[in-house]
Amino acid sequence: MPEPKPLSWSLKQKLLAKLREDFVRHGRSEALPELLEGSLADLAKTARSEPLRLLVREGIAGRKLKTTLKAWLKEMPDVHRSAWLVDKLTHAAGLVWAEPAADVPGPIRLPRAERTRIEQRLQELWETSIDRHDSDPEPEEYADVLEEEIERIGRKHEVFAQRALGKRFSHPSAHGEITLLELLNREQIDSAESVIRFLEKALEIEWTQPKGAGTAIVEMARPERPVTAYAPTTLYAAGDRIQHPRFGLGVVVSAEPGRLRARFDDGERVLAMGRGP
Known part of the structure; x- marks a missing residue:
């Protein structure tokens, strides 16, 4: 047998x-x-x-x-x-459990597509919360989505799962060490991007691009319009080309009061627009 x-x-x-x-x-x-x-x-x-x-x-x-x-x-x-x-x-x-994979010190490298997937899930949560309550999601809601994504990614990347589930953190408001998700609930989280930055810092994640990535031509752009540096206080229209400090060159796909959707080489993102200084 x-x-x-x-x-x-x-x-x-x-x-x-x-x-x-x-x-x-x-x-x-x-x-x-x-x-x-x-x-x-x-x-x-x-x-x-x-x-x-x-x-x-x-x-x-x-x-x-x-x-x-x-x-x-x-x-x-x-x-x-x-x-x-x-x-x-x-x-x-008669269950048999695998031994934990060795967590080698240093960054964990994951495909950048995983970052895009997490961010899309978090942005969907943000959009739903804005539409229903006109307010940002609570940290606990971000944590619920992140927990699901950790489970999903962990099925393919055991070292990531071990670090995400096994690593413990200290925080001034906590007695003793706490888990990653408990730490998230204590952080100043106000956007999908802030959750991603939190995850990258806490678990030392580096995102890798497949060969040839980063060279895709941004479609739907209006070439007669100059590329402008993205700023959340500026108003944009569909077809505008923007340069984001983190995501690089992108094109505005759609715009509505308070937010826009832009396409970058590694996927679409929802960004703030026309916000007060």
């Missing part, structure tokens, strides 16, 4: 975090077994983990998972409960 394929280290960290949250919120509530089973099911779905799906669907030793959890919780210790439960699940269900 072939050896089971090891589950990723980052998935184990996500499982520990979910169980820890359930224990903190619900203590020894009678509903806890069902809540824990639900958390496992949610994680199996979002992580696309077939072994966890099988565990939730078929249970352990012929018993439903919820029934097994209820029996286990009677002997649960008062400390390190999430780690204890993961160990129980690991041995009873």
Whole structure:
């Protein structure tokens, strides 16, 4: 019989975090077994983990998972409960976890397309918040999107997942070390770009371009108009060419009160426009 394929280290960290949250919120509530089973099911779905799906669907030793959890919780210790439960699940269900990848000091290099994807998700959140509430999203909302993107990227880049989930940070407002997402909630976050800068600094990320990138011709531009330096206080129209200090040469695709959408070599971005000084 072939050896089971090891589950990723980052998935184990996500499982520990979910169980820890359930224990903190619900203590020894009678509903806890069902809540824990639900958390496992949610994680199996979002992580696309077939072994966890099988565990939730078929249970352990012929018993439903919820029934097994209820029996286990009677002997649960008062400390390190999430780690204890993961160990129980690991041995009873025959799960195998991969060892964490070595986190070599220095920057993590990720494709620039991942940056564009994260920024697009964050900008969509910003646009929705502006349209619905006429206000910027809360840091917690940015953190929710970032958590999903960390999970997505981590499935392809284990070293990134290890650093994002395992690294701890200090902050003047916190007692002891805190996680990346806890740190984000304490930072001055007011835009998609500020979240990206936070992520780059906290995890030492460098974005790499595929060969030939950066040479794409910006379409829809009006060549008779000069290239102007982008400024959030200036008004622009579709077809204007702008030079952004970070994104380089771009063309305005559309403009409306307070914001514009511009296309750069690595994708489109929403930028402020006509804002007061």
